[in-house]
Amino acid sequence: MNRFALAFRLPVIAWQGLFFLGPLFFMIAMSFFLVKNYRMEEAFELKNWARMLTRGYVWDSYWYTFGMAGLATLVATLVAFPAAYALAFRVSEATRRWAIFLLIIPFFTSYLVRTFSWYVILAESGAINAGLGTVGLGPYTMLNTPFGTVVGYLTLTLPLVVILQTVALANIDRNLVQAARNLGCPPERTLFAVIVPLAKAGLIIAALFCFILSFGDFVAPYYMGGSKPPTLPILIIDTTKSGQQWPRAAVVAVMMMLTLFSIAAASIWLAYRKRSSA
Amino acid sequence: MTDPLVILSGVVKRFGDFTAVHRLDLEIAAGEFIAIMGPSGCGKTTTLRMIAGLEAPSEGEVRIGGRLMNDVPVHERDTPMVWQSLALFPFLNARENVEFGLRMRRIDAAERRRRAAEWLGRLEIGEFAERNVDTLSGGQRQRVALARSLVTEPQILLLDEPLSALDAHLVIRMQGVLTRLQRELGITFVYVTHSQSEAFAMANRIVIMSEGRVVQVGQPREIYRTPENRFVAEFVGRNNILAGTSRGDAIETPLGVFPAAGLPAAGNRATLVVAADLVEIGRTPSEGAIPCSLISEEFVGATVTLFLEAKDGTELKVQLPERALGDLDPHAGGDFHLSWPADAGHILVES
Numbered sequence: 001m002n003r004f005a006l007a008f009r010l011p012v013i014a015w016q017g018l019f020f021l022g023p024l025f026f027m028i029a030m031s032f033f034l035v036k037n038y039r040m041e042e043a044f045e046l047k048n049w050a051r052m053l054t055r056g057y058v059w060d061s062y063w064y065t066f067g068m069a070g071l072a073t074l075v076a077t078l079v080a081f082p083a084a085y086a087l088a089f090r091v092s093e094a095t096r097r098w099a100i101f102l103l104i105i106p107f108f109t110s111y112l113v114r115t116f117s118w119y120v121i122l123a124e125s126g127a128i129n130a131g132l133g134t135v136g137l138g139p140y141t142m143l144n145t146p147f148g149t150v151v152g153y154l155t156l157t158l159p160l161v162v163i164l165q166t167v168a169l170a171n172i173d174r175n176l177v178q179a180a181r182n183l184g185c186p187p188e189r190t191l192f193a194v195i196v197p198l199a200k201a202g203l204i205i206a207a208l209f210c211f212i213l214s215f216g217d218f219v220a221p222y223y224m225g226g227s228k229p230p231t232l233p234i235l236i237i238d239t240t241k242s243g244q245q246w247p248r249a250a251v252v253a254v255m256m257m258l259t260l261f262s263i264a265a266a267s268i269w270l271a272y273r274k275r276s277s278a
Numbered sequence: 279m280t281d282p283l284v285i286l287s288g289v290v291k292r293f294g295d296f297t298a299v300h301r302l303d304l305e306i307a308a309g310e311f312i313a314i315m316g317p318s319g320c321g322k323t324t325t326l327r328m329i330a331g332l333e334a335p336s337e338g339e340v341r342i343g344g345r346l347m348n349d350v351p352v353h354e355r356d357t358p359m360v361w362q363s364l365a366l367f368p369f370l371n372a373r374e375n376v377e378f379g380l381r382m383r384r385i386d387a388a389e390r391r392r393r394a395a396e397w398l399g400r401l402e403i404g405e406f407a408e409r410n411v412d413t414l415s416g417g418q419r420q421r422v423a424l425a426r427s428l429v430t431e432p433q434i435l436l437l438d439e440p441l442s443a444l445d446a447h448l449v450i451r452m453q454g455v456l457t458r459l460q461r462e463l464g465i466t467f468v469y470v471t472h473s474q475s476e477a478f479a480m481a482n483r484i485v486i487m488s489e490g491r492v493v494q495v496g497q498p499r500e501i502y503r504t505p506e507n508r509f510v511a512e513f514v515g516r517n518n519i520l521a522g523t524s525r526g527d528a529i530e531t532p533l534g535v536f537p538a539a540g541l542p543a544a545g546n547r548a549t550l551v552v553a554a555d556l557v558e559i560g561r562t563p564s565e566g567a568i569p570c571s572l573i574s575e576e577f578v579g580a581t582v583t584l585f586l587e588a589k590d591g592t593e594l595k596v597q598l599p600e601r602a603l604g605d606l607d608p609h610a611g612g613d614f615h616l617s618w619p620a621d622a623g624h625i626l627v628e629s
Contacts, residue, residue, distance in 0.1 A: 173363075173365070175361055175363055175365045176365050176367060178332055178352075178365075179359070179361060179365035179367075180367075180378070180382075181332075181351075181352040181353050182330055182332065182352055182353075182357070182358060182359050183353075183358060183378050183379040183382060183426065183427075183430075184353050184354075184356070184379050184382035184383055184430070185353055185378075185382045186351075186353050186382070187351075187353070189382065193378075193381075193382070194367065197367070197369040197370075198367075198368075198369065200369070
């Protein structure tokens with residue numbers, strides 16, 4: 001690498017080193033520190049890990065978070081697909097561009113604000129229950145439930161999943177779809193025989209983003225799920241608040257990082273694996 | 279001859295304001311190797327896609343085996359096509375690509391495997407059956423595409439410029455493979471191309487299209503030696519084209535008066551076409567020969583084409599084998615003298 005190229009890369013390398021790798025290593029190191037009299041002390045002890053990994057509530061929270069993020073990923077993938085399919089195959093390119101622009105707009109406002117706007121709709125006295133009340137149903141409790149958490153996750157992820165799926169589907173070589181029809185593939189089988197396999201990488205990446213964002217999200221489970229039960233990000237906040245237990249919170253954070261690394265690696269392998277089992 | 283396998287009658291295809299194909303009538307016999315040839319945008323691919331059902335005709339009828347196909351969807355037609363891009367499925371290996379059509383027909387796995395293996399073997403790519411298609415060479419991919427189209431044993435195979443992406447030496451190989459396959463299977467091949475050499479090397483019959491219309495249909499030799507109009511004369515082969523006026527048994531052109539057969543009544547306009555390979559060239563002046571100077575030359579293997587200019591600026595071409603150049607030495611400068619036998623000329627009467 002010549003000096004010139006190095007000079008150009010230096011800012012990125014410095015940024016990543018200072019604000020990503022540095023804190024990451026510090027966090028891992030901190031998970032071995034100890035807290036005495038509400039003060040953190042440098043150490044290399046496995047006590048935090050031993051304590052956190054043997055507590056039932058940590059694992060309950062882990063699997064709950066994992067399950068909820070997984071559920072949101074499944075729901076987002078299935079809900080987004082028909083919309084993405086329509087945008088990719090059923091509308092003009094101009095319409096598609098507009099749709100993608102509109103799908104970006106939600107990101108202009110704070111996710112927290114968008115989450116609060118659900119209160120108006122989902123509250124016991126909100127729009128949905130008011131509507132159901134006129135036909136003698138409800139009121140149903142939707143806020144501060146796992147349902148609320150999933151709605152929150154989808155608020156965060158659904159527009160992104162639709163965009164990523166649309167791009168994946170729109171980039172499919174139309175000749176291949178026509179070739180399938182030409183070889184006797186009826187319209188109802190085209191989806192699973194050609195379109196999904198061709199868009200596979202993009203669909204998996206969209207799902208991966210949804211899982212990562214949901215798994216690490218604090219807002220939805222806290223404000224829409226009412227922390228009942230707490231997800232891992234809520235657990236981290238609670239742990240730091242109770243007796244300055246930053247090292248124990250670091251243990252949870254490292255667990256989350258390892259989980260996401262594994263999920264991301266598996267997804268990428270699945271997405272770009274050459275041979276199919278079809 | 280038995281009933282034609284494919285009949286296009288009065289077929290028109292419009293895309294918005296643009297008419298890609300104008301009232302096309304064409305019959306394709308069973309077992310025929312027919313090439314549809316023309317420059318890009320002439321409507322040849324659109325015609326092929328209408329046979330496959332990938333485009334719906336705006337007007338007219340498409341019949342295959344006597345059945346009206348206009349409303350038969352693509353997947354029910356059994357008119358497999360070999361695509362210019364090959365359109366192999368990248369998520370399937372070579373064998374699975376070949377099996378695709380059989381899978382769509384819900385043929386069981388064991389039978390699918392047997393028939394795919396048979397066709398991969400027939401096209402001499404059996405050893406690549408389990409290979410990912412993007413690890414195969416151009417020629418191998420071509421063979422996978424052919425096997426994939428033929429495995430369902432169709433009555434007709436549509437080919438859309440399938441060799442245009444291959445290296446020259448592979449094109450010749452694949453031409454051999456295609457002609458042999460067509461002869462062995464006895465099915466109809468409809469081959470769309472802009473390449474004269476491909477069409478002339480393989481087809482029994484050639485359809486020349488220009489701007490959405492058929493301008494000539496005939497056997498390769500007919501098309502080559504007796505073009506019916508100026509477009510074909512310019513598009514096919516290397517022809518010298520001289521506009522002139524009929525004198526009954528000869529045609530008067532700016533380069534002289536040439537005896538010719540098939541002329542309209544004296545006084546009418548006509549065009550004389552002389553194939554470049556029928557023109558004789560020499561260094562010595564003679565009665566009726568046209569003095570010319572050399573502009574440029576082109577060597578393709580053993581064939582030389584000389585581009586010359588007559589005194590009035592008319593461009594003339596002469597094609598001859600390299601060994602026939604003899605002591606003609608094109609670089610020596612000076613004039614050349616061009617002539618042709620009376621029966622070399624071919625007359626076009628444009629309406």
